[in-house]
Amino acid sequence: MSAGLRKFVRFIAIYGLGRSLFKAAGRLRIGLPTFALRRPAPDIGLIGCGQFAFATIGYFIHSTFGSRILACYDVDPRAQQSLARAQRVRSTPASINELLTDPRLRTIYIASNHASHADYAVLALQAGLQVYVEKPIAVTEEQLVRLLRACRGAEGRIFAGYNRPFSSAVRHLRSVMPVDSNGGFTLSCFISGHQLGAEHWYRRPEEGTRICGNVGHWLDLMVHVLSWRGMPDRMDVSLSWADADEPDDNVSITITSDRGDLFTVTLTSRCEPFEGINETINLQHGETIAKIDDFRHLTIWRGSHVQRKRFWPKDVGHRLAILQPFQRQAARAWEEVVLSTLLMLRITDMVRARERLATFSFSEARARIQRQIEAAK
Template structure:
């Protein structure tokens, strides 16, 4: 997504990244982009191989495997990617036991316990369903689905499987949101939220795969993060009966770039999401969020600083390295107190509803929450006729 900077620019970016993420993550990000074949870590803390990864691109390299290795050591079993070189370079650097040439070979390995799906967006659901069919623990990157049909199939698999599923949406696990939740939880009155997001996003060319309708467009690839965070915040209180959606497009020819999405609800919530990529921040995406609820006013400055005002009290937290929740999200399969999957179902339904609006260049519609959920449950019941319960044996 980033334009070539030249050696001096790349070095400057490395320094900036180190100031934001720390040297370890900054160097890892650089290695993820270049993947020199001669470079390998000097020390492996080896565990029993049980974790396999489908999709071995930059995010798998610089985030998912980075945090898994950091937290639990090298417990990597199999790697698969449609680009064999990507799979081999990830496997070599992180000490995977094997690279498979097909996803079935990876999925059918009897030692597989935890599956991480980090492939292209349109393939997330299919791989996650295959893992759940085998009753595995599955972490599926966002978006979990890019069509309603995919989401129906995935959620049916979730209900039938004795495995578990976790979504890669990370903002709810950021330290800023976790700290804010403690204060909102202590507030007894069910008030409305006022939320404003200003997102300076990556510049991507018109032919980039993120824009493809079959991959969900930037609505699923980018905007879904803040749709999901909004639903997560609503779940702290109660979900609204309806959400009125207004969309303003800067350029109708590129409707998923430079747009504002606004929500109002029957709970008197008002939410504004501005996603713009007219110019890209040097360090990549940056986010500024204001949240008001009852007597709480919170400002999140790029997930590097949180300021909360509550009456006469003002508190400030600074986060270094920057914490957008990646580490905690990646570690969900190994931790307790994770978010409710129903949040992800609803946020994905809303995201797909907005994606359809954008593809049709619509500017205003109402999302009837309980009606949409009831319709989704009906779809799940219909799908059970097409996809009977799993026949794979349960894991011992």
């Protein structure tokens, strides 16, 4: 059996047949039939036509609504045309302005390169559309200020693509775990990530390093978990890396807070994981100990009681995250995303400056951003 066929068979066991077929179709750029019960009129626009847009956003939209994507745009015409052909997208506008002025559109999904997310989101909000923007929502503080300024008074709502809080494991843990308002959280995330060559677009200086591209997911998860109890303010941040020439790879981040929290995230990529990114997440709070094994299994211990749950297909939270614009009661609190972005940007600066120790304050960072927003009125 070839490696490709072996991976496809393995993916079926992990993700189910439908999602695995979409992943394969995304690599081959071929279409697949969809059988959705609901078929609303096409009113979704897609910016960015790469693998994630095809195999993840495309899959969950098509499996829920059928061919609801009206138009797609990409700076690479080949990616744009191949996605449009495969997913029966009716319109392939030649410019972002042509896309955003289509009166039939109601919702825009942004899945382009990271440095372009905020700019596209600002334009879409100014066009009166509701906006789903993939992570990160910004790769610089200046971008974040412009995005938050555009959010004020916008007709449409904005949703972020940080999906781990939407996973079945995290949602179930939240539903059953008693929260001690005075107790600290210990949260540890170990991630075996993809190997990225020197030529990979994540490596471009303007794209925000792997901190924005990858680690932001687990910083956001930390903020979400801490919000269950109430957010701390001040944090001490410590960074360690294996290679000073690539301080955003094979890196470990330790964060302690003024409320007794301890958070660690280790991202390593010493080999390419055959089944894709693999995550182990451990949490301890009060009398609760929990372990999430690659979002396929969850074990919760509380005293002598133990609970085990299995999730199949593997659920990293993409479905509920992507459907936020249409299931608003399940949408994330936007302020959580803003706070996790501020912390992510500070750690990105640390990596770029090879700075190993820093202190961070949510209130001070939020106030600084707010002053910049107000100054631009």
